[in-house]
Amino acid sequence: MFVQIHTVILRYLQMELKSPFTTSFGTMKTRPALLVEVVDEDGVCGWGEGVAFSAPWYTEETIETTWHMLETFLIPLLFQAPVYHPDELRDRFSIVRRNYMAKAALEGAVWDAFAKRHGVSLSSALGGEKKEVKVGVSIGIQPITNILKRIEQALAEGYQRIKIKIKPEWDVNVVREIRHHFPDVPLMVDANSAYSLRDIDRLQALDDYELLMIEQPLAVDDIVDHAKLQAKLKTPICLDESICSYEDAKRAIELKSCRVINIKIGRVGGLTEAKRIHDLCQQHHIPVWCGGMLEGGVGRAHSIALATLPHFSLPGDTAASANYWERDFIDPEVTVDNGRIFVRQQIGIGYTVNLTEVERRTVRSKIYKKSRG
Numbered sequence: 019m020f021v022q023i024h025t026v027i028l029r030y031l032q033m034e035l036k037s038p039f040t041t042s043f044g045t046m047k048t049r050p051a052l053l054v055e056v057v058d059e060d061g062v063c064g065w066g067e068g069v070a071f072s073a074p075w076y077t078e079e080t081i082e083t084t085w086h087m088l089e090t091f092l093i094p095l096l097f098q099a100p101v102y103h104p105d106e107l108r109d110r111f112s113i114v115r116r117n118y119m120a121k122a123a124l125e126g127a128v129w130d131a132f133a134k135r136h137g138v139s140l141s142s143a144l145g146g147e148k149k150e151v152k153v154g155v156s157i158g159i160q161p162i163t164n165i166l167k168r169i170e171q172a173l174a175e176g177y178q179r180i181k182i183k184i185k186p187e188w189d190v191n192v193v194r195e196i197r198h199h200f201p202d203v204p205l206m207v208d209a210n211s212a213y214s215l216r217d218i219d220r221l222q223a224l225d226d227y228e229l230l231m232i233e234q235p236l237a238v239d240d241i242v243d244h245a246k247l248q249a250k251l252k253t254p255i256c257l258d259e260s261i262c263s264y265e266d267a268k269r270a271i272e273l274k275s276c277r278v279i280n281i282k283i284g285r286v287g288g289l290t291e292a293k294r295i296h297d298l299c300q301q302h303h304i305p306v307w308c309g310g311m312l313e314g315g316v317g318r319a320h321s322i323a324l325a326t327l328p329h330f331s332l333p334g335d336t337a338a339s340a341n342y343w344e345r346d347f348i349d350p351e352v353t354v355d356n357g358r359i360f361v362r363q364q365i366g367i368g369y370t371v372n373l374t375e376v377e378r379r380t381v382r383s384k385i386y387k388k389s390r391g
């Protein structure tokens with residue numbers, strides 16, 4: 019059985035975050051989303067979500083570059099030939115360098131259509147086993163009293179670990195205060211590359227606070243410096259932005275640049291590459307967890323399916339829809355029960371896209387059709 023996609027619809031959505039999200043790079047109040055819908059010859063639909071932001075601070079991609087790559091290169095490549103298995107798209111798209119979030123958005127939609135054609139959930143199509151996944155929550159930079167309140171609320175909702183964002187001068191002091199109020203909470207910090215090796219003293223000071231890990235302390239391409247830093251820290255380093263492919267993960271493991279990896283589907287170019295990184299980490303006993311990009315419901319559904327693979331042992335950043343939005347654009351919305359998401363067993367991503375909610379936020383859309391013959 020193969021999938022021959024003949025229509026792709028791109029939709030640019032503008033979404034309002036419930037509360038602003040601040041990292042070492044700045045504050046986001048709204049979140050654009052790029053929804054990709056593919057339709058095959060029998061009318062089976064698949065959904066994917068582009069996770070780039072409007073500015074290139076996280077990786078080099080933006081929502082506009084994603085749209086351009088899809089329209090000019092990736093959609094024509096998809097139309098070229100049928101897909102027998104979505105794993106083939108990794109090779110087919112490899113003539114386009116990088117642009118991982120663009121590739122992942124389209125590949126994800128094909129995975130959904132493929133799972134639906136085979137009458138299975140996306141989780142089973144990927145080889146996932148878990149029926150529930152563990153979830154943590156990521157809290158942006160904000161006044162400490164608000165952070166403490168957010169932590170209390172998240173723990174009351176059952177979230178299994180807390181992640182806070184740090185940057186120079188907003189790190190040891192904040193962690194100390196949190197530990198004073200919550201001595202035992204599973205806690206980690208994410209720097210989004212805000213430090214260099216010159217800051218080693220500040221980073222070593224974090225070793226006193228029993229953190230689960232320090233996420234991406236140094237620059238995206240500082241794989242060697244991360245190894246030097248890891249050798250001097252007790253706390254495990256978790257790499258996020260530095261790992262965009264299986265090869266990146268292999269190098270980081272070989273150099274001992276980290277002890278944990280955060281896998282994000284968009285950052286690594288799709289579900290197939292995410293699975294390969296998962297398998298590699300499993301072989302090397304490197305724990306992994308599923309990262310988040312403040313996605314809408316479609317992206318979140320893909321992340322949940324990925325997190326059902328056996329080696330996702332740590333809670334992921336796939337919080338409930340209500341953590342981000344007044345109303346998500348899927349039905350049902352993603353809910354978290356005592357820090358767990360129960361994985362839906364319906365075919366494909368397991369959630370229905372609510373077109374009324376989608377259209378309410380759509381600022382631009384375009385339909386692409388495969389030419390006949």
Ligand SMILES: O=C(O)CCC(=O)C1=CC=C[C@@H](O)[C@@H]1C(=O)O
Binds near residue numbers: 041156210258309310
């Ligand atoms: O809840 C989520 O989706 C995770 C939020 C989060 O921590 C991040 C989202 C997007 C970019 C970053 O700031 C960050 C991360 O680096 O993991």
Ligand SMILES: [Mg+2]
Binds near residue numbers: 210
């Ligand atoms: Mg991160």
